[in-house]
Amino acid sequence: MNKLNYIMKTALVFFAVFFISKVIAQKYPIVLLPGSQKVEYNKRTGEHRLLGTVNFTYKGNRMYCDSAAYNEKTQTIKAYGNVQVQKDDINLYCDSFYYKTSVKYAKLWGNVRIRDSEYKITTDSIDYDAKNGKAIYRNYGKIESIVSTEKISSKTGYFYPETKNVSFGGKVKYYKDGLSMTTDTLKFNYAKQIAYFFGPTFIKNDSIKLNCNKGWYDVQKERAQLFKSVKVSKDELEITADTLYYNSKTNEIRAKGNAQYVDRKENLSCFGKQLFSSDEKKFAYATGDAMASKIIRDDTLFISSDTILLVKDSLLNIQNVKAFHNVSFWYKGMAGKSDSSYYDVSRNFILLRKSPIIWAENTELKGDSIRVFLKDSIVDSALVMGNASAIMEVDSGNYYNQVSGKKIIAQFKGEEITKVDVKGNAWTIFYPISEEKSDSVVKQKRIGMNRLYASELRIYLDSGEVQKITYFDKPDGIFYPIDQIDEK
Known part of the structure; x- marks a missing residue:
């Protein structure tokens, strides 16, 4: 398309010289x-x-x-x-x-052909209005390069030599060296080398495919601005938006309005009000009510935040997903929030920083940072560092078993925590149960509150209930009967 100005000159020289x-x-x-x-x-x-x-x-x-x-x-x-x-x-x-x-009017009809050493134009008829400076074909025409693969065809063609504009309408098709375009209406300014298209448009440049309903393409600088239901796809990657800027040289994309990034190879999607993607810089990010989703076997991990960053490796595979400010996530019955998060795709873990909280079944985990490890797509364990605590609801919120320490390692089975290792200034509060048998009926009731301390301890849980506690290094504690517990 970068020689389309020469095509127009070829079509117009005859008229300019012969008729005007x-x-x-x-x-x-x-x-x-x-x-x-x-x-x-x-x-x-x-x-x-x-x-x-x-x-x-x-x-x-x-x-x-x-x-x-x-x-x-x-x-x-x-x-x-x-x-x-x-x-x-x-x-x-x-x-x-x-x-x-x-x-100053001319008409050519019947197998019209115009050619020079580089281009040829074929059509059924051409009208030339020298007074208004335009040439028109109305019944299908084709422009082809003799020395390259470049060609364009359309139902109608309008040539304006003085303004250096040309317009094609009706089933417009363009092709050159791997770049193809089909559209309803195409206007081209060959002085500026910019093509403007209107109506449903499809552009293919090597492996890149672009769809839109309005836009422009700068053929010299190899960049485009697309509007209205825009879609860009390459291999397994697809980006959609209301408005999109594309730079072919750098493979950079800037999308605005309902922007969506879908990587089918990675089973990952990213949404936002604005989106940027660069193969050269090897990253993509979404801002403004951003959300990312990652299919992990039979379930989906969701992450939402103000900004989401997708970091890629040298092969453009996604290495990790970073989220910043007002972060929330959901996965397999687990939910959490923090100020920032980091999801390592290859090593299969999620890191939450700055006041993170995780909720799993009837348990809440808190600390300065939390690292959640996945194994075979299932939550395997969580490492809570700094001011670590775990709170487990029992009896529908009437009581809460609690654990705290410098570091907590929580083991999961399904969506429940089954074992907790607490290290460094460990303490726990839990409400033991006693069982009373009457005939064939077994009744359970809370008998009090245990407050225990140790440098380290291990707790085994079932549905949030403490089944067994192992203390390490000089444990200490106190038991309060149920009638002596302050509700506060």
């Missing part, structure tokens, strides 16, 4: 060359008729045809049968030709 003239025909007389078999002149009508293998020059242009008529009074030229016009390296062919000097 403000002087009368007598100043540039027809010069009859050898070959014409018969010449007739009608003094009453002022018409010259040339018959039989006509060959003449007019204003430096050489014309061949089967017959021609030139009228001095009406200042018109008509040519019929195998019409050919030569000007330098430009050749024009058609079945019939008409030109009227007074209104």
